[in-house]
Amino acid sequence: MSKTEELIKAETIITGHVNADFDCLAAIVAAGKLYPGATLIFPGSQEKNLRNFYMESATYFFNFKQLREIDNSSVKLLVVVDTSRKIRISHIKPILENPGLRIHVYDHHMQSECDLEPEFIIKKPWGSSVAILTHEIRQKNITLHQEEATILGLGLYEDTGSFMFNSTTEYDFEAGKWLLTCGMELDVITDLLNREMTSQQISLLSNLLEGAVTYTINDLDIVISEISTPEYVGDFSVLVHKFMDMENVQVLFALGRMNDRIHLVARSRTKDVDVGDICSAFGGGGHAYAASATIKDRTLAEVRDELFAILYSKVAPKLNIEHLMSKPVVAIPRNMTISQAVERMTQFSLKGVPVVDNMENMRCVGILEHKIADKALAHQLGDVDVEIYMQNPFSTIKMDCGLHRVMEIILGQKQRLVPVVENDKIIGIITRTDLINLLVQDPARIPESLFPENKQERNIRNIMRNRLPNKILNILETAGQMAEEFGTEAYVVGGFVRDLLLTRNNLDMDLVVEADGIAFAKKLAKKMSGRVKYHRKFKTAVVILPDGQRIDVATARLEYYEYPAALPTVELSSIKMDLYRRDFTVNALAVHINPSSFGTLVDFFGSQRDLKDKTIRVLHALSFVEDPTRIMRAIRFEQRFNFKIGGQTLSLVKNALKLNLFSKLSGYRIVHELKLIFTEAEVLGSIKRMNELGVLEAIHPLLALNTSREQVIAELERVVSWYNLLYLEPEISIWKIYFLGICMGISKPKIEQIYNRFSFSQTEKREFVHLRETIFWAAGNIMNIRGELRPSEIYKILSPVPLEGVLFIMARTTRDIVKKYISQYLTNLRLQTVDITGDDLKALGLIPGPQYTKLLYETKLACLDSIVKGKDEQFNFVKKRIKNLYNF
Numbered sequence: 001m002s003k004t005e006e007l008i009k010a011e012t013i014i015t016g017h018v019n020a021d022f023d024c025l026a027a028i029v030a031a032g033k034l035y036p037g038a039t040l041i042f043p044g045s046q047e048k049n050l051r052n053f054y055m056e057s058a059t060y061f062f063n064f065k066q067l068r069e070i071d072n073s074s075v076k077l078l079v080v081v082d083t084s085r086k087i088r089i090s091h092i093k094p095i096l097e098n099p100g101l102r103i104h105v106y107d108h109h110m111q112s113e114c115d116l117e118p119e120f121i122i123k124k125p126w127g128s129s130v131a132i133l134t135h136e137i138r139q140k141n142i143t144l145h146q147e148e149a150t151i152l153g154l155g156l157y158e159d160t161g162s163f164m165f166n167s168t169t170e171y172d173f174e175a176g177k178w179l180l181t182c183g184m185e186l187d188v189i190t191d192l193l194n195r196e197m198t199s200q201q202i203s204l205l206s207n208l209l210e211g212a213v214t215y216t217i218n219d220l221d222i223v224i225s226e227i228s229t230p231e232y233v234g235d236f237s238v239l240v241h242k243f244m245d246m247e248n249v250q251v252l253f254a255l256g257r258m259n260d261r262i263h264l265v266a267r268s269r270t271k272d273v274d275v276g277d278i279c280s281a282f283g284g285g286g287h288a289y290a291a292s293a294t295i296k297d298r299t300l301a302e303v304r305d306e307l308f309a310i311l312y313s314k315v316a317p318k319l320n321i322e323h324l325m326s327k328p329v330v331a332i333p334r335n336m337t338i339s340q341a342v343e344r345m346t347q348f349s350l351k352g353v354p355v356v357d358n359m360e361n362m363r364c365v366g367i368l369e370h371k372i373a374d375k376a377l378a379h380q381l382g383d384v385d386v387e388i389y390m391q392n393p394f395s396t397i398k399m400d401c402g403l404h405r406v407m408e409i410i411l412g413q414k415q416r417l418v419p420v421v422e423n424d425k426i427i428g429i430i431t432r433t434d435l436i437n438l439l440v441q442d443p444a445r446i447p448e449s450l451f452p453e454n455k456q457e458r459n460i461r462n463i464m465r466n467r468l469p470n471k472i473l474n475i476l477e478t479a480g481q482m483a484e485e486f487g488t489e490a491y492v493v494g495g496f497v498r499d500l501l502l503t504r505n506n507l508d509m510d511l512v513v514e515a516d517g518i519a520f521a522k523k524l525a526k527k528m529s530g531r532v533k534y535h536r537k538f539k540t541a542v543v544i545l546p547d548g549q550r551i552d553v554a555t556a557r558l559e560y561y562e563y564p565a566a567l568p569t570v571e572l573s574s575i576k577m578d579l580y581r582r583d584f585t586v587n588a589l590a591v592h593i594n595p596s597s598f599g600t601l602v603d604f605f606g607s608q609r610d611l612k613d614k615t616i617r618v619l620h621a622l623s624f625v626e627d628p629t630r631i632m633r634a635i636r637f638e639q640r641f642n643f644k645i646g647g648q649t650l651s652l653v654k655n656a657l658k659l660n661l662f663s664k665l666s667g668y669r670i671v672h673e674l675k676l677i678f679t680e681a682e683v684l685g686s687i688k689r690m691n692e693l694g695v696l697e698a699i700h701p702l703l704a705l706n707t708s709r710e711q712v713i714a715e716l717e718r719v720v721s722w723y724n725l726l727y728l729e730p731e732i733s734i735w736k737i738y739f740l741g742i743c744m745g746i747s748k749p750k751i752e753q754i755y756n757r758f759s760f761s762q763t764e765k766r767e768f769v770h771l772r773e774t775i776f777w778a779a780g781n782i783m784n785i786r787g788e789l790r791p792s793e794i795y796k797i798l799s800p801v802p803l804e805g806v807l808f809i810m811a812r813t814t815r816d817i818v819k820k821y822i823s824q825y826l827t828n829l830r831l832q833t834v835d836i837t838g839d840d841l842k843a844l845g846l847i848p849g850p851q852y853t854k855l856l857y858e859t860k861l862a863c864l865d866s867i868v869k870g871k872d873e874q875f876n877f878v879k880k881r882i883k884n885l886y887n888f
Contacts, residue, residue, distance in 0.1 A: 007071035010039035013095070014079040017088035017285065018043045019294055021237075022192075023128050026155025027081035029062050030133035031106060033142050035079055040064045043091045062151075067092060079104045082129040084114035084121065087283050106132050109276060109285055120462050127168040127287075128159035134175040146183035153184040158193060159290075166269070167289050204229065205239045208254060209246070217308075218315045220272055223249050224307070226300060228257040237292060240265040251275070255303060262295040262303045272404060273315055281310050321399050321406070324435075325420045325428035331356045332386060334365055339382035342373045351433075352416040354426055355390045364419045364426040366390030372621050379625050381659075388655045389621040392648055396421045397430075410435050414606075458608075460500070460591065461599025467500060472507055475551065479511055479524055480593030486523075488515035491575055491590040491602065498586050501611055502641065510552045512578055512590065517541055517555035524553065554578075576604050583630045584637065585610045585617045610646075617646040624656035628665055631656060631695060632673040639685040653693060662698040667759030670699055678735040684713050687742065696742070700757050702750060703742050713741040715811040723807060726827060736771070736804045741811075748772075775805040782821060783813055789821060791829055792861035798825045834859045835871035836878060846882055855881060 014031045016024035020043050028040050042064045072094045080089060084107045086096065095101065103118040110125045124132050130152050137144070144152070156175055160168040163176070176184075204227055212225040225243070240254045244267050251273045256263040264282060266275035268289050276291040282303070284293020295303055331354045332341050345353055345368075355366040368390045376382070376389055395409045396419045409415045410432050420428040465473065476492060483490030490513045499506035513520045518534045521541035525532040534541035539555035556578040575590060579602070582588040590602040601608075610617050616634050624630055631653050638645050645653065662670070677686045690696045691705035716737055723732065743754060751772070755765050778801045782794075789797075798806055803826075810822040836859065838852050846852070855878055862868045868877045 007074075008039065008065060008069050009074040010065075010070050011074060012038040012077040012079065013041050013070065013075055013092070014038050014081065015041040015043055015089060015092055016081045017083035017085075018091055019292070020044065020082075021155075021158060023130055023155035023159035024082040026152045027106065027129040027133055028064075029148060029151050030130060030137060031079050031081050032062065033137050033144065033148070034133065034140070035077075038077075038079065039070065041067055041070070041092065043089070073098065075101065077102045077104065079106075080116065080118075081106045081133065083107055083109065083285060084116055084118075084123060085280075085285065086115055088285055106136075108132055109287055118462075120466075124171075125169070127163075127165060127172040128156050128175075130155040130159070131169070131172045131175040134178060135171060138178060144179070144182040146185065149179045149182035149184040150188050153179045153186070154189050154192060157189050161290075162193070165289050167287050204256075205242055208239060208243055212243075212247075212252075215308075217311050220251070220270075220315055222251045222253070222273070222311060222315070223247075224253045224255070224304070226255045226257075226304065228300065230259070232258045236263050237265045240267055244269075253278075253307060255300060255307075257300045260296070262298055262300060264293045264295065264303065264307075266291050272402070273311075278307075278310055278314060282306075321397065321401055321420060321430070322428075324403075324406070325430045326434060327428040329354065329362070329419075329426055329429055331359070331362065331364075331426065332368065333358050334387040334390070335385050337382060338373050338376045338384050338386055338389070341368055341386045342370070342377060342382075345370045345373065352431070354417065354419050354429060355386055356426060362425045364394075364396060364421060366392040367394050367415065367417060367419075369416055375620075375622050376625070379622065381625065384659070389652075391415070391621070392651070394419075396426075398422065406430055406435060458601045458603075459597075459599045460601050463500065464591070464599055467503065469507070471549070472509070475509065475528070475545075475549070476593045477595070477598065478528065479551075480595055480598055482520070482524055482527060483513055483515075484594050484596070486513070486515055486520060488513055488520075489575065490514075490520075490593050492593055493579065493590040494582065494587050497589040497591050497601075498607075498611070500591075501589070501608070508550070508552075510554065511593075512554050512556050512575060514556045514575060517553045521551075521553040524551070575602065579604060580619055582619065583623065583627070583633055585619060586615075586637070586643075588619060614641065614643040615646045616643050616649060618649050618652060621652060624652050625659070625661065628656055628661040629669055629673045631693075632670075632677065632690070635686050635689045635693070635695070636673075636677050636680060639682060639689060640680055657694050657698050660698070662695075667757055671758045674739070675735040678738040683717055683738055684710070687713055687738075700754055702746055702754060705742070706745070709741060709744050712744055712811055713738065716741050716808070719807050719811045723826070728826070728831075730803070732803050732807065736768075737808055737811075739768075740771070740775070740804070740808045744812075771802055771805050774801040775808060778805070779809050779812065782809070782818055783815065785817075791824070791864040794821045794825050795829045795861065795864055798822065799830065829864055832860065832864060834863055834874055836874045840875060841878065841882075844879060844882060851885075 012035050014028050014035060016028050020028075025042065028042065032038055032040050040062060075095050075098055078092070078095060078101055080103065083089065084105045089096075103116050103120075105114060105116060105118045105121040105123065106129055107114070107121075107123050108126045108129050108131070110123065114121060114123065122132055122136070126132055134152060134156075153176065156172060156179070157163075159165075160172050163172060180186075207227045208225045211227065212223050214221050214223050216222075236254070236256050236258075240252060243249070243254065244252055249267075250270050251268045252266065253275075254265045256265070264279060264284065266279055266286075268275045271288070274288040276286040276288050279286055279291035279293040282293035282295050284291060286292055330344070330348050330350060332344055334355050334357060336344075341353065345351075350370065352367055352369045354364050355368055357363040357365050366387065368386050372389055373386070376384065381389075395413060395415060397405055397409070399420065399422060406418055409418050410430075417429050417431045419426045420430065464476075468476075480490055490511060492509055493512050494510045496506055496509055517539050518536065518541045521532050521534060521543050524530075525543045528543070528545055530543050530545040532541055532543050541553045543551040543553060545551070556575050579588040579590060585605045585607045587607075588603075588605050589607045592598065592600040592602060605619055616638050618624070618630070618634075634645050634649065634653065637643065677683065677690075680686060687696070687705060688710065696703040696705060720732075720734055720737060743751060746754065751768075755768065760768070778797050781797045782789075798809075798821075801809070806822060806826065810819055813819060813822075834856060836856070838848065838856075841852055841855060842848065846855075858881060859868070859874050859878055862877055863874065868874050
């Protein structure tokens, strides 16, 4: 560019890492679709073919610019793809100095820590960055033309090894499928990826093969090969890939000295060696199975020596399971009682024990933890077989497994002990204590991915700011600041966090503070000009702001239950123990709101995994014993979110029902849960699921679902949905309508049993008796009609019936004419009013009394049939009626 040419003013630029591959180039193009008008900056590549493609295609089709053409000071937003590290975008270093620069990141390299401080980041463990950006493009309904789809496909296919790398995920396949619908040209991709080797490359490949040396590093075979050439050789990574294809190599590090630089290309086919992590130590990057780095100012010998040092520190030696495991095994049979199991574990000082099918075949069928057995005893369940509360499913290992798998099970899956099996027979166990004793001697063996304390904490501050209204954000920030002043920690917890991650609207805030929750709530209410209500027994409070917004505040607490189905006793505890008392893992999430760590997600129990897997899972085996209403909640959440109750949780549901724990629940608590289910958007699914699992029958045998009830409830869903869309007054008690549905067909003498089971008050009983009787009377009159009904006749039949009953009749009937009459009544007839009042009747000399109501009612009927119109006609109508009736 000449001095006379003006620099480009670019507010938004998009770029990727230096030494870009096809995935990086394609991701830049893809990001351009998400940021219209942005300037694309290609960072350069070490591959000749890729450079040629860029020069011939990208320059013309996608209008890439060079950084020297850009006015650096004009850049306000930097979008970085396929990396999240400063060291890998050194080509735009001057722009990083811009004051107030906003940064957005899209990356799939999970092991590399982001040090760019972005305001927005999407980082997913997918096989390619293209898959991530394609997903975002599809979410925004953006279309691609054929050239765009092809270049995106090129990046996708290269970074997934044509979907054959272990890092490939279902999302990469989904991206490929969609790109095909956009016109992706597979023959072009094939031509570019299946590159013919030059004679120079063939010679260098031969040198790589001949110079390869296998080293046994911490019990793992690793191949290292080196070449030197005075000039740069394109597609060095292709040579390494060919090497891997030709030889049966699990891990390969290729070092190539070219000109004044060392090029390191690494490939791995085992989880034991993360080449992305190793290459990042040299300033490079990649993922666990394929990575590279370019090193300046170092000799080949220096790089080789450093590589050996890193390998010895990062590759953990394999361990002989036989030396680590404990034997002989102390096990218990599945039909042993809880009391006997506790006695056995106490005798041998065991915190957990494997459960076997029987003591002869020693086939492991579960694991029982001492603490669970103790809690079962406290709930008077000592005579129950251990198989009911044993952990199942569970993981086992074989003798040839490595230490990494043992750590995955004990540290990652939180399984207390790991049975070692051979020929379906348990021959030993490895306990958490066995593993700890080993790791105390050599803590470097623990992979960072399995060591919770070393995990990179997820911060969802940007998600909160993007999805929450400013009012809610302000409340959270104010409460967090106040907690800081209190010298304590505060969190927003439960369904609010769950729905935030599920992108569902939920502004019901539950705050937990590791201090006196009531004192905190009082101060928060004062600060925000609200008022507070509190419950000292449960150490909870609710702050009600002037606009009606409610904020529930609780003291971090641990609940324990003195007997099955009891209300909880509360003790002070930490946030972890507070979350542990929750019903399901998906509700056991918290977000720190103190200013220093605002937005940090707290997940002790694998809640994010269960949200991703769409699974409802309890936190411990006695959850339903302590509170059987959680069974109804599990069904409600399962249907609301289209999740599935997990396998072991489902077994615990069935076991709780076998113990007849619902009989210990008060009618009030059952009705409370039913009301919540009946106010969901889709009620029938929950009712069918309750019936399938036997919950309805457990509540009362008369409530079992039959075909007629199912059909009516399905119609009730449609009727209630229709009525709600009318936005008419008054509001209806939806739960009463569905209650009528599940009780349909129960005779008058027997319905009394249901009222008693649900602990209805005398007033509530009278209301339902009246409701059922008026429904029966009105239905008999309106469903058996043969001719056309006048509006007044419709009104006379339906007006004595509460609205809930009218809607029930509408759902119950199969006759269109009846539905039409009911619709006419609900939307028109019942809403019409008369113009005259009691004052008019009094002016006519009529003494106030019951006759007022009768006359106004007759007047309305006449108005409905258009016999009289307007106040004057109504007045004359009433005047005649009075004269005829009372001889006035």
